[in-house]
Amino acid sequence: MVSMGTVAIDMCCGMGGLSLAAKSVGIQPIAGVDINKNALKTYQKNFPDTKTIEGDVTKKAVWEQCKEISESYKSKESKVMILTGPPCQGFSIAGSRDPKDPRNNVLLSIAKAICYIHPYAAMVENVASLLSDRNKESIQKFNNILTRTNNYKILPIILDASDFGVPQKRKRVFFLISTNNINEKDLSINLNLYRTEKIAAQKAFIGLPQPEIRPDNYDDERFLRTIANHEAMNHSKKVISKISKIKPGEGPLSYKRLNPTKPSVTLISGHRAPPVHPSEHRSITVREAARLQGFPDSFRVYGYFYSQMEQVTNAVPYPLGKSIINAFFQCLGE
Numbered sequence: 001m002v003s004m005g006t007v008a009i010d011m012c013c014g015m016g017g018l019s020l021a022a023k024s025v026g027i028q029p030i031a032g033v034d035i036n037k038n039a040l041k042t043y044q045k046n047f048p049d050t051k052t053i054e055g056d057v058t059k060k061a062v063w064e065q066c067k068e069i070s071e072s073y074k075s076k077e078s079k080v081m082i083l084t085g086p087p088c089q090g091f092s093i094a095g096s097r098d099p100k101d102p103r104n105n106v107l108l109s110i111a112k113a114i115c116y117i118h119p120y121a122a123m124v125e126n127v128a129s130l131l132s133d134r135n136k137e138s139i140q141k142f143n144n145i146l147t148r149t150n151n152y153k154i155l156p157i158i159l160d161a162s163d164f165g166v167p168q169k170r171k172r173v174f175f176l177i178s179t180n181n182i183n184e185k186d187l188s189i190n191l192n193l194y195r196t197e198k199i200a201a202q203k204a205f206i207g208l209p210q211p212e213i214r215p216d217n218y219d220d221e222r223f224l225r226t227i228a229n230h231e232a233m234n235h236s237k238k239v240i241s242k243i244s245k246i247k248p249g250e251g252p253l254s255y256k257r258l259n260p261t262k263p264s265v266t267l268i269s270g271h272r273a274p275p276v277h278p279s280e281h282r283s284i285t286v287r288e289a290a291r292l293q294g295f296p297d298s299f300r301v302y303g304y305f306y307s308q309m310e311q312v313t314n315a316v317p318y319p320l321g322k323s324i325i326n327a328f329f330q331c332l333g334e
Helices: 017-024 037-046 060-074 102-117 133-150 184-192 237-244 286-292 305-314 318-331
Strands: 006-011 028-034 051-054 079-084 121-127 153-160 171-178
Touching: 006 017, 006 060, 006 102, 017 028, 017 079, 017 318, 028 037, 028 060, 037 051, 037 305, 051 060, 060 079, 060 102, 079 102, 102 121, 102 133, 121 318, 133 153, 153 184, 153 318, 171 318, 184 318, 286 305
Parallel strands: 006 028, 006 079, 028 051, 079 121
Antiparallel strands: 121 171, 153 171
């Protein structure tokens, strides 16, 4: 557990995967920033004591709000850190893969924001392909901003969520940023404490009841059964027939059936349909997707259905976030 008095500002917070992970190890989230209204609603509902800021992290006005909050906590002798998982579509294999994608500028803005707010530590999460050769220029600019302005030390590390109690294959890079050097060997030793055996997708769904079909008049505030967000899509007979022929571990990207004996494939956002349930002839529910991301059933997602699924698939898996934050702060002596 991290020492009391450490607080975090979550920029590009989404629905709050990193904030939930931070809170579970003793770091208090004090602000969540995002441009997505639905994601911010989910964040606010799950972190009611944390300030939410609707805004673009590339704008200095947002940095100023975050700095003001940060300074108020520094005056109380709290240690402030920044957590962030900026948009990755331009870097992702499943995205545009265009180094010039304008969304990639968010990463550089995050580096500038970190320097402006000047926390004692920061952690930036993104897709593992960010470290590929085609993104060298972006990474060099990112590093230069942090090292030249504030002399931060940066250690990138690629992790697979399935090694840390997440029933999903999901490789991500984490940039650990601090004013002190982080020993890579020590970090690896610390991370080994949190590694687990891989969890099969089918096991993640144990205890979930058969979902009912999501009604046309679905309301994210009022519609709540025993387990939140566990409603099935109303597939047509044609789609059900198509799904019924898909074998475990097979199928197109938009209707790939989960293999019951292996971790899920990487969940992705966008217009494509969610993966198919391992044994039932339907796409998985938002709650099942959340389970594949390691979120507890108590974490409720808000917004219309496709927004909910996008929020969940964009989130940092909770157990992975918890593991890397713990290991990072052990290296910092916390």
